[in-house]
Amino acid sequence: MSITRNILRTDSKCLRKFIxxxxxxxxxxxxxxxxxxxxxxxxxxxxxISVTNDCNLQCQGCWVTKGxxxxxxxxxxxxKIIDGSKKYGSYFFGILGGEPLMYKxxxxxxxxxxxxxxxxxxxxxxxxxxxxxxxxxxxxxxxxISFEGNETIADIRRGSNRVYQRTxxxxxxxxxxxxxxxVAISVCKSNIDxxxxxxxxxxLHDKGVVYLWYYIYRPSGExxxxxxxxxxxxxxxxxxxxxDGRTKYPIVIIDSYWxxxxxxxxxxxxxxSHHINPxxxxxxxxxxxxxxxxxxxxxIKSVYENSTFLKDFKxxxxxxxxxxxxxxxxxWLQNFASNHLAKNxxxxxxxxxxxxxxxxxxxxxxxxxxPEKNWMYRMGKKHAFFxxxxxx
Numbered sequence: 001m002s003i004t005r006n007i008l009r010t011d012s013k014c015l016r017k018f019i020x021x022x023x024x025x026x027x028x029x030x031x032x033x034x035x036x037x038x039x040x041x042x043x044x045x046x047x048x049i050s051v052t053n054d055c056n057l058q059c060q061g062c063w064v065t066k067g068x069x070x071x072x073x074x075x076x077x078x079x080k081i082i083d084g085s086k087k088y089g090s091y092f093f094g095i096l097g098g099e100p101l102m103y104k105x106x107x108x109x110x111x112x113x114x115x116x117x118x119x120x121x122x123x124x125x126x127x128x129x130x131x132x133x134x135x136x137x138x139x140x141x142x143x144x145i146s147f148e149g150n151e152t153i154a155d156i157r158r159g160s161n162r163v164y165q166r167t168x169x170x171x172x173x174x175x176x177x178x179x180x181x182x183v184a185i186s187v188c189k190s191n192i193d194x195x196x197x198x199x200x201x202x203x204l205h206d207k208g209v210v211y212l213w214y215y216i217y218r219p220s221g222e223x224x225x226x227x228x229x230x231x232x233x234x235x236x237x238x239x240x241x242x243x244d245g246r247t248k249y250p251i252v253i254i255d256s257y258w259x260x261x262x263x264x265x266x267x268x269x270x271x272x273s274h275h276i277n278p279x280x281x282x283x284x285x286x287x288x289x290x291x292x293x294x295x296x297x298x299x300i301k302s303v304y305e306n307s308t309f310l311k312d313f314k315x316x317x318x319x320x321x322x323x324x325x326x327x328x329x330x331x332w333l334q335n336f337a338s339n340h341l342a343k344n345x346x347x348x349x350x351x352x353x354x355x356x357x358x359x360x361x362x363x364x365x366x367x368x369x370x371p372e373k374n375w376m377y378r379m380g381k382k383h384a385f386f387x388x389x390x391x392x
Contacts, residue, residue, distance in 0.1 A: 124170025323365015
């Protein structure tokens with residue numbers, strides 16, 4: 001089985017957009033980011049944009065809390081973010097929620113910015129034929145479908161019924177319409193055996209999935225479920241699986257945690273990416289829900305340039321860890337936010353207390369250094385950008 005088989009089976013327009021808009025322009029954007037960084041300028045290579053906090057599931061460990069009402073960015077604000085980013089060579093965006101397919105202007109965003117490439121983070125339950133056909137006609141979107149476990153585990157993890165079957169159906173719908181389809185799995189104690197199995201990889205490959213993105217479960221939100229967090233030994237097991245799997249499996253395997261030499265990595269600490277929530281607040285990353293900055297204050301470049309909060313976060317976090325500070329030292333994170341008078345953007349009034357008394361769990365920063373074996377992944381991680389799970 002070839003790693004290129006499913007890539008070549010995608011729609012020709014989707015493939016062209018993937019190669020040029022995502023690949024070539026993404027590489028140029030990352031190079032511009034590196035030059036900005038050397039000059040001491042602050043503007044990320046790409047951004048996560050949560051267009052809404054509305055969702056049709058209630059997942060364990062999810063950081064999104066709806067609050068008293070649904071928060072959603074208006075389309076003019078999303079256009080402002082994207083237009084402002086394009087001025088600095090950033091053409092790649094991760095679109096999150098909640099569930100972004102519940103955001104009515106979503107397709108208009110993709111249409112308005114046909115020169116950009118979007119990664120759509122979705123639980124898949126709303127990804128039907130009509131949605132898939134529209135994404136195919138646009139060509140500039142890759143759906144990244146969450147896959148959290150088998151028939152039993154998926155329902156528990158996601159707080160709903162028949163989630164496994166609905167996820168499989170979403171994958172089949174996306175690949176039937178020849179989209180560049182990805183699957184994401186948040187690896188935790190309840191699904192690690194499935195996630196790191198030949199059967200799981202082969203199932204996805206046989207269904208036409210192009211890439212598989214592994215996350216480490218991060219306890220957060222109203223129901224953090226600390227007992228699902230991986231141990232240091234399990235994180236090391238995951239890392240070995242990723243490194244070895246990239247040499248043998250016929251699917252692109254992505255992680256967001258280690259560089260080519262196996263050193264741990266925090267995108268927010270490097271200034272590579274940041275998160276804009278449904279109220280326009282700029283946060284270090286989706287799970288760190290504190291902010292001193294908002295896109296409504298000024299143009300996006302000025303907001304980043306003048307953000308003492310983000311600047312200090314990048315400086316101070318590297319003295320603490322290259323892993324995940326939310327997992328390794330939540331009380332430090334709370335003190336940092338408090339010292340900067342940062343706004344709690346979580347919609348949870350008890351979050352400061354939750355962090356101050358938060359349980360410490362291992363993150364990827366606790367893993368020993370295990371370098372990449374596959375030369376293509378090594379090269380990609382040195383020269384590509386986040387959309388490929390590649391950090392230089």
